[in-house]
Each structure stands twice: as structure tokens, then as C-alpha cells.
Amino acid sequence: MREAYHDQLEELAGRLADMTGMVADAMENATSALLQADLGLAEQVISGDQKVDDVRSSIEEQAYALLALQAPVATDLRTVLAVIHAAESVERMGDLALHVAKAARRRHPAPAVPEDVQPYFAEMGTIATKLARDAAVIIREKDVTRARALEEDDDAMDDIHRHLFSVIMDKEWAHGVAAAVDVTLLGRFYERYGDHAVSVAKRTVFVVTGRMPGYGGDEDL
Amino acid sequence: MREAYHDQLEELAGRLADMTGMVADAMENATSALLQADLGLAEQVISGDQKVDDVRSSIEEQAYALLALQAPVATDLRTVLAVIHAAESVERMGDLALHVAKAARRRHPAPAVPEDVQPYFAEMGTIATKLARDAAVIIREKDVTRARALEEDDDAMDDIHRHLFSVIMDKEWAHGVAAAVDVTLLGRFYERYGDHAVSVAKRTVFVVTGRMPGYGGDEDL
Numbered sequence: 445m446r447e448a449y450h451d452q453l454e455e456l457a458g459r460l461a462d463m464t465g466m467v468a469d470a471m472e473n474a475t476s477a478l479l480q481a482d483l484g485l486a487e488q489v490i491s492g493d494q495k496v497d498d499v500r501s502s503i504e505e506q507a508y509a510l511l512a513l514q515a516p517v518a519t520d521l522r523t524v525l526a527v528i529h530a531a532e533s534v535e536r537m538g539d540l541a542l543h544v545a546k547a548a549r550r551r552h553p554a555p556a557v558p559e560d561v562q563p564y565f566a567e568m569g570t571i572a573t574k575l576a577r578d579a580a581v582i583i584r585e586k587d588v589t590r591a592r593a594l595e596e597d598d599d600a601m602d603d604i605h606r607h608l609f610s611v612i613m614d615k616e617w618a619h620g621v622a623a624a625v626d627v628t629l630l631g632r633f634y635e636r637y638g639d640h641a642v643s644v645a646k647r648t649v650f651v652v653t654g655r656m657p658g659y660g661g662d663e664d665l
Numbered sequence: 666m667r668e669a670y671h672d673q674l675e676e677l678a679g680r681l682a683d684m685t686g687m688v689a690d691a692m693e694n695a696t697s698a699l700l701q702a703d704l705g706l707a708e709q710v711i712s713g714d715q716k717v718d719d720v721r722s723s724i725e726e727q728a729y730a731l732l733a734l735q736a737p738v739a740t741d742l743r744t745v746l747a748v749i750h751a752a753e754s755v756e757r758m759g760d761l762a763l764h765v766a767k768a769a770r771r772r773h774p775a776p777a778v779p780e781d782v783q784p785y786f787a788e789m790g791t792i793a794t795k796l797a798r799d800a801a802v803i804i805r806e807k808d809v810t811r812a813r814a815l816e817e818d819d820d821a822m823d824d825i826h827r828h829l830f831s832v833i834m835d836k837e838w839a840h841g842v843a844a845a846v847d848v849t850l851l852g853r854f855y856e857r858y859g860d861h862a863v864s865v866a867k868r869t870v871f872v873v874t875g876r877m878p879g880y881g882g883d884e885d886l
Contacts, residue, residue: 508746515736525729528746532753613843621845622834628846629853 449514453523456506460527461584463499463534464644468576470496470541471637475569477548478556478630486552489545496538503531519651526647530583533640533647537576540637547630557627558619564608568634571601575641582648591645591657601638605631670735677727677748682805684720684755685865689797691717691762692858696790698769699777699851707773710766717759724752740872747868751804754861754868758797761858768851778848779840785829789855792822796862803869812866812878822859826852 470489477486507528510516516524548556557565578594581587608631611617612624650656691710698707728749731737737745769777778786799815802808829852832838833845871877 508742511732511746512738512742517733521729521733525732525749528749529753532750609846612846617842621838621842624842624846625830625833625849628849632850632853 449516449520452506452510452514453516453520456503456510456524456527457583459499459503459506460530460534461580463496463503463531464537464576464580464583466492466496466499467534467537467541468573468580470538471544471569471576472573474541474544474548475565475573477545479562479566479569481548481552481555483549483552486545486548489541490549493538493542496535500531500535504528507531519654522654523651526651530644530647533643537637537640540633540640543633544630547626551626557630558623561608561611561627564604564611565630565634567604568601568608568631571597571604572634572637572641575601575638579641579644579648582645586648586652588649588652591649594645595642595657598638598642601635605635670737670741673727673731673735674737674741674744677724677731677745678804680720680724680727681748681751681755682801684717684724684752685758685797685801685804687713687717687720688755688758688762689794689801691759692765692790692797693794695762695765695769696786696794698766700783700787700790702769702773702776704770704773707766707769710762711770714759714763717756721752721756725749728752740875743875744872747872751865751868754864758858758861761854761861764854765851768847772847778851779844782829782832782848785825785832786851786855789822789825789829789852792818792825793855793858793862796822796859800862800865800869803866807869807873809870809873812870815866816863816878819859819863822856826856 470492473485474489476482477489507524510524511521514520550556555562575594575597578590578597582590582594608627612627617624646657691713694706695710697703698710728745731745732742735741771777776783796815796818799811799818803811803815829848833848833852838845867878
């Protein structure tokens with residue numbers, strides 16, 4: 445009986461990891477669509493977002509059923525709650541990838557971002573995708589040693605985002621207001637995507653160790 | 666025993682409503698700070714955000730304890746889970762008000778937004794504050810009839826935001842790139858604040874009625 449129960453917990457974590465892989469694909473494709481003005485790829489990401497939302501709903505349903513039928517306590521309860529929180533973050537990552545894809549579609553066939561800032565977006569896209577894939581590994585394997593590296597990758601993302609922002613705000617910005625606005629919003633989508641990936645990783649660390657990284661305190665939430 | 670348990674649920678909902686009131690105050694003050702270049706008020710919002718985060722932590726702690734000790738099912742379980750989700754949204758609303766206050770501080774003593782778009786921000790600030798206060802009422806009184814009106818107010822927010830965006834993107838925009846970028850980000854903070862308020866209201870409706878508004882389906886999550 446208990447084995448079946450822990451199988452269910454494992455299955456729940458596995459589905460969350462799969463969902464995280466889906467939003468990694470979404471951001472990878474959205475970034476390609478953005479930089480290569482690929483309308484078909486943009487449409488693929490846009491229509492694929494519904495599936496991400498559906499997976500989140502079914503994870504919540506499964507978590508609710510586990511709580512209602514099994515009344516878990518201690519670590520198991522923490523796990524289920526962490527999965528519920530993480531699924532919300534991962535859905536938001538999917539929404540952010542969707543925003544990127546929509547920007548690619550909106551400006552098509554014109555490039556969505558000026559050529560001289562495209563390297564920033566290529567880099568942010570690479571980091572974002574890696575963050576999501578690493579988060580999926582952390583969930584699947586409970587490998588909390590990777591969480592520190594994930595946070596460092598997100599710090600690199602924030603550096604690039606800050607750098608990009610200074611380029612936009614520089615007097616030398618030659619691409620006009622509309623492009624500045626587009627690039628500002630797009631930069632923010634990548635930055636928030638990274639923040640959510642870190643949040644997912646931290647929740648997993650909390651489940652495994654009983655401590656929320658960065659809080660510093662000892663109280664068991 | 667059951668009475669004490671339902672008292673605890675009521676207390677949890679009450680604390681969530683209080684937290685929602687706190688972020689309503691934060692956004693109201695942040696908007697005033699923004700439009701009146703009030704540095705003191707901006708600093709007040711900025712330092713007040715830690716308290717919002719602390720309340721969210723303690724609500725999560727209390728919810729966890731309820732789940733672990735009481736093993737609620739059905740409506741009670743839905744209530745506790747909805748409170749956990751809603752607390753996350755309300756904390757994000759606090760963060761968005763914090764961003765507005767930081768923008769006010771960053772540009773001080775210069776106005777944070779050009780004079781001709783200040784009326785948009787005054788209006789978005791009024792709506793945002795109302796959305797949060799209405800969400801608090803809905804939580805406290807389980808008054809789901811208000812949820813429809815709340816969504817309409819958020820639609821009004823989105824209209825203003827879209828209008829503001831078209832002003833920024835217009836060829837006649839005379840305030841330069843930096844101001845366009847600032848106004849873009851600030852507009853997005855208000856728009857996301859409204860989205861989160863709607864999310865909180867929807868979660869409450871779900872608890873009370875068993876249906877998530879807008880889903881249209883009959884399945885009990």
C-alpha cells in the first residue's frame with residue numbers, strides 16, 4: 445500500500461519534470477523563431493502552450509487527489525505542496541516562452557530585434573533553455589548539488605539582461621522607440637523565466653533538505 | 666474539535682485578506698510616490714515589502730500545519746490549497762508595487778513618467794488599488810458575486826494599458842527612448858498586478874462554488 449503511494453509521488457514528480465522539459469523546448473523554439481524570423485516555429489510554440497496548461501491542471505488534480513486520499517505528512521506533504529507550487533512556476537515559464545513566440549510572429553517578416561542585440565537574445569535563450577533542463581534534472585533526480593550551479597547560471601542571465609538594458613538606454617541607441625520597447629519587454633520575459641526556474645529548483649531543495657536555500661533559518665516550513 | 670478547526674480555516678482566510686489589504690496600500694502609496702515624486706512614500710513601500718513576504722511565509726506555515734495535523738478533505742482541502750496559491754499571487758502583487766516604488770525612487774527628483782501620460786498611471790493606480798481591495802473583500806466574505814465585477818475592472822485596466830502602449834509606440838512620442846522604456850515597464854507592472862488580483866478572485870470562486878470560472882467544464886479539480 446505504501447509502495448503504491450510512493451510510486452504515486454514519484455509519478456507526480458516525473459510529470460512535473462516532463463512539464464519542465466516541455467517549457468525548455470518551448471523557450472528554445474521561441475528563441476529560434478525570434479532570431480530566425482521563423483513563423484512556423486513561432487506558431488508551433490503558440491499552439492503548444494495549451495498542452496502545458498493542461499499538464500499543469502492534471503498535476504494539480506493528481507496532487508489534490510493524493511492529499512485527499514492519502515493525507516500525507518512530513519516530507520511527503522512537503523513534496524506534494526512543492527510540486528503544486530513548482531507546477532505554477534513552470535506554467536508561467538511556458539507563458540513567457542509564449543510571449544517570446546508571439547513577439548516573433550507579430551513582427552514577422554521583419555526581424556523581431558535589431559541585429560546588433562541579437563547575440564544578447566541568443567545567449568539569454570541558451571541560458572534559459574539550460575536553466576529549464578537543469579531544473580527538470582533536479583526534480584527528477586532530487587540532485588540538489590545542481591541547484592547552486594543553476595542559480596549561478598541565472599546570475600549570468602541577469603548580467604546579460606542588465607547589459608542589454610544599458611545598451612537600450614544608451615544615447616547611442618539608433619533603432620528608435622518601438623524597437624527599444626520590444627527589446628525591453630523581451631529581455632524581461634527571459635529574466636522572469638530564469639527567476640521561475642530558480643524558484644522551482646529552490647522548492648526541490650527544500651523538499652529534499654527541509655531548508656529553503658537563502659532563508660538561512662532553521663525552521664521547518 | 667471541528668469548530669476549532671473551522672476557526673483555523675477562517676483565521677487563515679482572514680490573514681490572507683489582511684495581506685491583500687497590505688498590497689493594496691502598497692500599490693496606492695507607490696502610485697502616489699510615482700506621480701508626486703514623493704521619495705519618503707517610495708521608501709516606505711520599499712521597506713514595507715519585507716513584511717508582506719513575512720506574512721506570506723507564515724500563511725504557508727499555517728497552511729502546512731493545517732494539512733499535516735488535520736488532514737482536511739473536500740471543500741476544506743480546496744480552501745487550504747486555494748489560500749496557498751492565492752498567497753503566492755498576493756506576494757507577487759507586493760513585488761510589483763515594490764517595483765513601482767523603486768522606479769519612483771530611481772528617477773527622483775525628476776518625475777518618473779512624462780506629464781502627458783501621468784493620467785494613465787493615475788487611472789491604473791486607482792484601478793489596481795480597487796482590484797486588490799475588492800479581492801480582499803471577496804476572500805473575507807466569500808462574496809463571489811463581486812468576482813465578475815473585479816474581472817471587468819481588470820479589463821478596464823488592460824484597455825488603459827493597451828492605450829498607453831499605443832501612445833508610446835506612436836511616431837509622435839516626444840520623450841525619447843529612456844522614458845519610453847520606463848513607461849513600458851511600469852505599465853506592465855500594473856497590468857500584471859491586475860492579472861494576479863483576478864487570479865486570487867478566481868481561486869476564491871473555485872473554493873466556494875467548486876468551479877474555476879472561465880474553464881466552462883464540470884470537472885471538480
